[in-house]
Amino acid sequence: MDESPTDAQVACFEAGIKFGTLYHQFAGTPVSLESAASLERAIEESIENQPHCVDVTVEIRREELETELAESAADYTELTGRFLEVEIVVEYEGQEVVTRMEMEDGYPLMRVVSVRRSSEKE
Template sequence: MTEKEITDRDNALFEAGIKLGALYHQFTGSPVNLKTASSLEHAIQESISVQPFVENISVKIDRELLKSKLNSEFGYTELQGPMLEVKITVKYGSSRVKVAMEYNSELSYPLMKIENIQ
């Protein structure tokens, strides 16, 4: 495939995948507790939203899973992939894609996926 054959759709999907991967690897392992979960969600959203082509992002940390992982002595845990529910909309040229990351219980894995292409 030549550069001229690569479409806005291709580039939008590539950009969206990069953002999900960067988010996952940048923020998992961050210290978090029930008091700081909202501010961490906001920080992740703000960080990723400044990257090129991001139109919208939402990040939710599963409070029940977070609560179950808290260290009883220190009251915090590390952010883990299964705790994250993320939705990102990327617009590149004439294409807009919506991607997501959420825990897939069948695979026991935080799966990244394409939800919509326009």
């Protein structure tokens, strides 16, 4: 017998779609110390346009970016996961999912942080 996904499962799926879009849409974008803030805002605003997305926070890791640029002849580099810390909040049918992407052991790991009923917010 087929079971329909729960609202929490759909909310998690929606969060995964947002991360897939964010990562693959913006990976390779030229970024410099001067453009980092505007790129953060552009990514946030772009992803927030998607259905069920209620909040996106993007931080380009300036220290990592600065290190990369110090070793380069150029004044910009390509945006990759190692420069990003991201939090995405999705709400679907009363379920809130908080997801994050952070560097872990040299890899930009995306994970579900919490799933709860929207009414349980602190």
